[in-house]
Amino acid sequence: MTKTPLRVLIVDDEPDIRELLELTLLKMGLAPVCAGSVAEAKAALAAGRFDLALTDMRLPDGEGLEVVRHIGEAGLDLPVAVITAYGSADNAVLAMKAGAFDYLQKPVSLAQLRSLVKSALKVEAPSAKPATQQRLLGESPAIQEVLRLVDKLARSQAAVYIGGESGTGKEQAARLIHELGPRAGKPFVAVNCGAIPENLMESEFFGYRKGAFTGADAEREGFFQQAQGGTLFLDEVADLPLAMQVKLLRAIQEKTVRKLGSAQEEAVDARIICATHQDLAAKVEDGGFRQDLYYRLNVLPLRMPPLRELREDIPLFAERLLQRFAGHGPAPQLTADARQALQDYAYPGNFRELENILERAVALAAAAMLSRDDLQLTPCAEYSPEPGSDEPLQDYLDRVEREAIVKALEATRYNRTQAAKRLGVTFRSLRYRMERLGVK
Structure with missing residues (x-):
């Protein structure tokens, strides 16, 4: 029995472009249908089912955005x-x-065009429930909202910007977006932008030809080529120097790169997902990050919540971690007091700190039950209101943050730039926090 070809709607008012697209799609074994305006496109969509739509942005009776919105709203x-x-x-x-x-x-x-069509027609990825269970756990409203957004983001090819504090699972979210999308079978290339020496960045990102520079004794693919057809994850993207930001912007916009030592550009097809714990918008205001690149990266934003916003899930996280650290033996159990201590802790290091706390406790504990003392929690970060007081958690956290800021300011003789570096935040972020907390 002959398989029915997939149908593609082409919306463009220029006959030459319509014909070019139509012939290309026919050669791919697809069934193209052409429309020359927004109205014709809407009529075609109402008359039959399509598997993909390609629309020009400028049409005689409106914009391609109207077609995009109509498809979503319908x-x-x-x-x-x-x-x-x-x-x-x-x-x-x-x-x-x-x-x-x-x-x-x-x-x-x-x-x-052929690469885009192939990716688009595989947009319905296989069920990835196992990946979801492994990557991101939890029943709290905050983590469920993240999972809802991840599922939605996986269906697009737009750039994703993942924000959140250090240790909140930004790379895990990026990997899950990749695994749930049509690029799941292709490479996922993770790059820590802050770990690459500035003089090596261009060759690392774009590759180089043999003999391009001293020591280049063989041709090498860059990160973009390694991620061909898949996803390129740029972690700590805020650490990119301005000169590299310009080159990255061009590669993303043109979807082409040029190896060092080569006269030819080559097409690349990689979805971009980036992340940073810094305030990227503040870096744009301070001149440390290009605004045009920021808008290209921040198409679809995703915020990863800190662990203190997921307190009801901490027992589940702890149970899974204890099972992992126990290896093949029986997993240690937490006393009620230890469990409560974990839920009350503020976790400035988020998930990484929880992992560290439990791994250390399992390694050093003498009994099968882990007590509060076995956890060795840092007192200054633990939520411990004074006896008889009903200090709200947010008030407690504000007090701890205020004390940390004052301590950093005193250590740097009130040099706010140095204090911000000491605290691992931007100058603008420190200034905002000082104003919010009333620190003079």
Whole structure:
């Protein structure tokens, strides 16, 4: 029995481009249907089911954004990609925020078109419940909201910006977005931007040809080439120097890179997910991060909640960690007092700190039951209101934060720039916290 070809809606008012797209899709074994306006596109969508839509941004009776929004508002289950004029990156960002799957720039590269179509038509990834269970756990409202957003973000190809404090699981969220999406079978390349020497960044990101510089005795692929067809995760993206930010912006916009020592550019197809514990918007204001790159990266934002917002899930996290650290033997149990102590703790280091606390306790404990003393919690970060007081948790946390800021200021003779570095926050963030907490 002959399989029915997948149907693709092409929306463009230029006959030459429509014909080019139509012929390319026919050669891929697909069934293209053409429309020349927003109205014709809506009529075609109402008349039959499609598996993919490609729409130009400029149409005689409106914009391609109207087609993108119509597909979303009508609840049509199909990815839509937009075609933008060369240099109209802002339009592409707007379209992807409106729900577009991906974008192409004119003049349309047929290689990129074929790659986009192949990715889009695999957008319905296999069920990834096991990955979800392994990557992100919890029943609290905050973590459930993260899982809901991750599932939604996985269906797009837009850039994702994951914010959150250190140790909140930003890389795990990025990996889950990759595993739930159509690129699941392709590489996931994680890069710590703060760990690469500045003089090696270009060669590490874009690769190099043999003989490009002293020591380049063989050709090497860069991070973009290694992530071809998959996902490139840029961790601590705020640490990129300005010179590299310019090159990264161009690679993301043009979807091409040039190896060091090469005269030719090569097309790359990698979804970008970035993360940082810093306030990237503040870095833009301070001039430390390019605004145009920020807008290209921050298309779809995701915030990872700190552990103190997931207190009801801490017993579950602890149980899983204790099972892991116990190896093949029986997992230690927590006394009621120890369990309460874990739930009351503030966790400035978030999940990484919880892992450290429990791994140390399992290694050093003499009994099968772990007591409060076995946890060796840092007193200054533990939520321990004075006897007889009903100090709210937020008041307690504010007090601890205020004490830490004052201590850092005193240690640096009230040099706020140095104090911010000592605390691991931006100058603007420190200034905001001082104003909020009334620190003079």
